[in-house]
Amino acid sequence: PTPLMPQRGVFSLPYCMLACIKPCLSCGFYRGAFHNKHTSVVHMEEAFNIPAHVLQHTMNGQVWPDGDELYHKWITCPSLLIYGAQDQLVSLQEEEDMMKVMYGSKLEVIEDAGHMVMIE
DSSP: OOOSSOOSSGGGSOHHHHHHHHHHHHHHHHHHHOSOTTSOSSOHHHHTOOOHHHHHHHHHTTOOTTSSHHHHHTOOSOOEEEEETTOSSSOHHHHHHHHHHSTTOEEEEETTOOTTTTTO
C-alpha cells in the first residue's frame, strides 16, 4: 500500500521502531476494533498480523482529505455498505452520510459486530 497522506505521530516512525512497538499498538487495536472477541472466524491476532511497513502505509491512508462527500458522489454503481453497530472507530453517522451521497447504495447494520464486521 501507498500512504495517502503521511501523518505525524507513531506511524511516521521508521519501520524498525514501529515493528518494536507493534505489540502495544495491536493490543489497542484489538480492544477498539472487535466487539465479539470470541466468535471471530479468524483469530484477532491473525487479522493484524502484517509487516510494520504495511501497517504504516495503511494507517497513513486513514487520513484522506479527498475521501469526502464529493469523492463518494463519483461512485455510481449500486453499493452495499456494511456497518458493525458496535464499531468504536467509525460512527454510524459517517456511514449514513456516505450512503446518502452514493448512488443506489444501501446500508446494512450488523448489530453484534464492531469495526471488523467482515471477520466477526
